[in-house]
Amino acid sequence: MDPLTQVSSDAFLNRKVLHHRHSHEDRAQQFSVVSYNILADCHVSPQTYPCCPEEHLPMSARHQQLEKELRYLNADIVCLQEVGTTYYQEHLLPMMQKQGYNGFRFKEKVLGCPEGIAMFFRTSRFSVVDFTSFDFNSKFKELIMKYVGESERDYVYKYLEKTSVMMMCRLCCKETGRVVSVGTFHVIWWMGLMPSAPQHVEVDVQSLQISVAMSELVKFAGGVDKPHILCGDFNSSPFSPAYGILTRGHLGGGGYEMFRALRPFKVSDNESKCLIELLPSSLYSHPSKSLKSAYAEVKGKEPDFTDYTDSFVECLDYIWFSSDSIRVTEVLDMVPESAITPLTACPNRVFPSDHLSLKAVFHLTNQQN
Template identity: 25%
Template sequence: MDASLKQIVQKDGTPALVSYLRDSCPIPVPPPDRVWKNFISQAERDAMELDPNVETFRVLCYNILCEKYATERMYGYTPSWALQWDYRKELILREIMANDADFVCLQEVDNASYEDYFLRNLSSHDYEGVHWPKSRYKTMGEGDRRLVDGCATFYKASKYTLVEKQLIEFSAVAMQRPDFKKTDDMFNRVLGKDHIAVVCLLENKETGTRLIIANAHIHWDPQERDVKLVQVALLIEEVEKIAHSFAKYPPRLPPTPSSIASSSTALSAAQNNASSRPPPIYSDGYKIPLIVCGDFNSIPSSGVYEFLSTGVVPPGHADFMSHLYGKYTSEGLRHKLGLKSAYAAAGELPMTNYTPSFQGAIDYIWYSTANLSVNSVLGEVDKSYLEKVVGFPNAHFPSDHLCIVSEFRVRPPKDSQPPRPPPVFPESSSRAHT
């Protein structure tokens, strides 16, 4: 053994040598860029770009691995310098900016990082944001509150108006269900979890098209599949209610010529043509384009995936694990949102979470198939690179999760009508579902 290495062992023991070798080993060659998988031809894309009636947007979803969870005990294979937040946050921001998404949905974002880093940096690139921490922040002092993580959603402010933002606290919503109140399993298994979802109701400033972007973080423990399924059922029920409420809002009138002329951003002829069209009318919430994305901590063979993709889960599903949850386990689960995973057409990614103990897809971007279509998705990480690394995070990937990105195009609702009088609701409002 080399004399310097021998000295480390003699002085501080074998663990110190392992740490030294881990931190000083050469950085592997970075992987090639992830390749976009296109579901439309180049000719179709060219035609879309020339058609002022075609509306597209891009969604990025990313569990960024909160600073306080990124410990050497959890990620002992990661060089200590690559685990430091100051190093990781720059890679995260770089990846967000490189994908130039209209909507950026992040999980495990603590208050301090949101306010001091992401909001400050992204606001200079046309983003505005919405953030809520997990429910436990309510029980903490001001200093500790800054370290509580939650969900953050950013949107392109020049393109979209935030009409309303809503918080869904799964435990609080569960408490409000009469059929749950006499259920011991709900008290013992669901109420102790403080996971949340952040829902943003937005309108395209030029076309009046509405969008609902739900950003969720579901319970992690693989031994509690029932809790995941209950949380997702509560999420979807609340999203359906929110969508129907949003549909009742009168449409915004398109911008006047004077307001267009006074805009600081020059609008193309195509945009002007689009903005001159009457904004769409939504007869019910199912007509509004919907995105439900986040870290679902559930693989494609799970009850969570089955429920979201098919709209049905029977009352005796194995993922309820024989626990009792009121009507969920007496009647089963149903929804009519018509959701599909953006990556389903590509067979789902081999993994969105990569550690020595687990490699699999658990992060998803779900979309409403009645009014949205997928143009493309950001593909997988190079297989030969993965064969050479132990797990994420590492020098090139700042989180144990993979960033997923999808581009969509909007299908206008069939029942659009001429515009009604302008709405009376404020520019932006906030209400929490608790």
């Protein structure tokens, strides 16, 4: 291995643990959560990742590094996004089962997209209380039927129709008997993140997905006072309207202005409408009253990046938690940029995805479930 690759490889499995400033918890009571977009094969080509040598592009080549990383992360709960359907069945599930995880929780995306989301939990630590999954199109159809006039329903649904899905699992800790609900999903890509793309394309849809996801998780958990964690690839920077919804619980003024500027529905030669005129603005909110981001809580800010390609570097992935019922005690810091730049960008022969994994350690408060 050449010296530059060795530096990257050393950093890959030697990340710094960052402790919360008020962390004095009994480690036996703690549990860890990982969130990771592992980059499905169906999205990979020499054109999409030109800086990655072609021999390192297929998941068959990236699998060994991914296995090393998941062993290193050694989490109690693992939430993965962009999991290829065939890869899950033939490689990922058997691998995780050998490591002591239960891994039958997989939800493929809709509209023919051959990848999805997966959730694993360590069987020695947790048992399943309840599990559910859904596609966002079915939730949006319910909202459209309730709020949108019959003449406008078809084009609103066509605008909202995407491949995204979500899964939620309520887990009981075998050591404490405490219950925590965990959700994961992969938000649609916001094209406005790319400087060359039309700004704010479908950012309203993205924000609606995130609002619905958080609302559904609170309902699934049994109410705002029940412990809940939402993690995944949110495709949202810390400056996006969607991030603001998560932190505030509702859409801010700048978001209203941005959404009103979008006019995707041409209803006549002289009139166009925006989504926020057709659906109540109250839908762009969530009921979780104490939601915090694990990394921002420990570090004081979000990571500089969780996605690193040759053309795009941004923070898009998060682990959110209900801070009145859960404490974050530590997070695993991101690898420094200096560990990636010798290999140009991700993925590469060391880093198996264009995203970087997140890991947070939590402790349930004394509040009763």
